Amino acid sequence: MSGTGERPATLLARAGGAHDEATGGVLPALQPSTTFLRDPDNRYRRGFDYARDASPVGHIVEDLLCRLEGGTAAMLFASGMAAATAIFRALPYGAHVVAPRVMYWGLRKWLLGQAARGRLAVDLVPLDDLDAVRAAVCPGRTRLLWAETPANPTWVVADLAGLAAIARDAGAHLAVDNTVPTPLLTRPLELGAHLVLHSATKYLNGHSDLLAGAIVTAAEDELWQELRTLRHDEGAVLGAFEAWLLLRGLRTLPVRLRAQCAAALNLAAALERHAAVEQVLYPGLPSHPGHALALRQMRGGFGGMLSIVVRGGAEAAIATAARVRIWTRATSLGGVESLIEHRASIEGPHTPAPPGLLRLSVGLEDPVDLLADLEDALAAAARG
Ligand SMILES: *Cc1c(COP(=O)(O)O)cnc(C)c1O
Secondary structure, eight states: OOOOOOOHHHHHHTGGGOOOTTTOOSSOOOOOOSBOOOOTTSOOTTSOSBTTTOOHHHHHHHHHHHHHHTOSEEEEESSHHHHHHHHHHTSOTTOEEEEESSSOHHHHHHHHHHHHTTSOEEEEEOTTOHHHHHHHOOTTTEEEEEEESSBTTTTBOOOHHHHHHHHHHHTOEEEEEOTTTHHHHOOGGGGTOSEEEEETTTTTTOSSOOOOEEEEESSOOHHHHHHHHHHHHHOOOOOHHHHHHHHHHHTTHHHHHHHHHHHHHHHHHHHHTOTTEEEEEOTTSTTSTTHHHHHHHOOSOSOSEEEEEETTHHHHHHHHHHHOSSSEEOSOOSSSSOEEEEHHHHHOTTOOSOTTEEEEEOOSSOHHHHHHHHHHHHHHHHHO
16 A cells, blocks of 8 residues: 555545546546446456445545555445454354453444354453453464454453554454544554454544445455455445545544544543533543553544443433433434433443443534533433
8 A cells, every 4th residue: 555654634635635537526536337347358457347346436445544544455344343243254163252341232242142153252351451361362272352442332441552462472363443543543553453443434434424344454464365355255345335425524534533532521521520420431531440541542632432420320311311402312423413322221231331321422513512411411310
C-alpha cells in the first residue's frame, strides 16, 4: 500500500486523493457493475473481474483503512460480524482461542455457540488481568487471542502491547476489535497486534445508514490468504453503494470523533457528580480502573462511549431511558445522533453489565442539551 505520511485528517478529507479519472469529478464515481470487461487478450488488466471480490470504491476505502491503521492490506466485509466471524472461521477446526469476558456481546454469543458445537475451543478471560490471560493461553495450541479495548459495555481497558507479547510467546495471533477507539485514538498494529477488526457501521461511517465491516492485517501471510479465499468464495463482501457511502462518512471522521470525545468527557465528569448516578464508566475519568493505561495507550481522547450505572437498578435505569427527549432509545453506536440503551435487557443473563447500566453513545448534538436532557430524565425517574 502507498504511504504518503499525510496525517489522518488530511488523508480522509481528501479521500486519499481519489477522484474520477473519466470526468474530473472531485469524487470517485459510484461504479455498481457486478462484472467487468475482459481485455481482448483474455486478461483483466484493470484489476476487476467480478464484484464478489471488490468494487472500485471498495478498493479506495480499503487503501485508506490500511493507511490509517498502518497495515499492509485491508478487506471490507458486508458487516462487522461478517468480518469478525471470518477471522475465527479461517482458523483450523477445533482451534483454541482466548477472548475477553467483556466484549461486543453479539460476537461473544456467536463464539460460545461455536464452542458448543465443537467448532472452536473458547476460553473467556478478564482481559485487564495479564496473568489470567497468560494462564489461559497455551503455547502451541492457542491460535488466536481476541481483544477489545475499551470494551463494551463497561469500557474496561486492555494492555495491547502486553497482550501482543503473550500471543507472540505462545505462537498465537492477536486480533483487536478497534471499532470504538478507531485508528485515530489507538493503532493496535503498532502495539504488536496481527489483525484489526472494525464494525465500520459505527464510527468509521458515522451516520447509522449502512452496515459494513473491515479487517486490516500487519502481514499478508497464510491466515490473510485464507481470509481472502473465504470472502471470495462466500461473498460477504461490501456492496458498491455501501462502499461509496462509507467513503463519504469516513471523510469527516476526525472532526466527528474529536467533538464526540470532548462531549463524552464533559458528560462523564458532570454525571459523576449526579446524586442519581451510582457510577460513571469512562476511561477518561481518573476514577476509572483503566485510566492510567488508557492515558498511555490512547492518543487524542478516550472515545465517545460511556456508561452510567443508575441508582435503583434495572427499574430506575429503564425509567430514565424512558424519559429522555433528545437522546434516542436505540442500540448501536458511533453515529451523529446520541443513543441510550439499557444493556442488560439486550445482552441477557450472561451480561457483565450491572442491572442499572445505561450505555451512552455520544453524538453531535450540543453537549449542553445532552446533559440537561439526561439530568431531567434522571430526576424524573428518581421522583417515580
Ligand atoms: C457493532 C459492533 C460489532 C458488530 O458489527 P456489525 O457491523 O453490527 O455487524 C462488532 N464489534 C463492536 C465493538 C461493535 O460495536
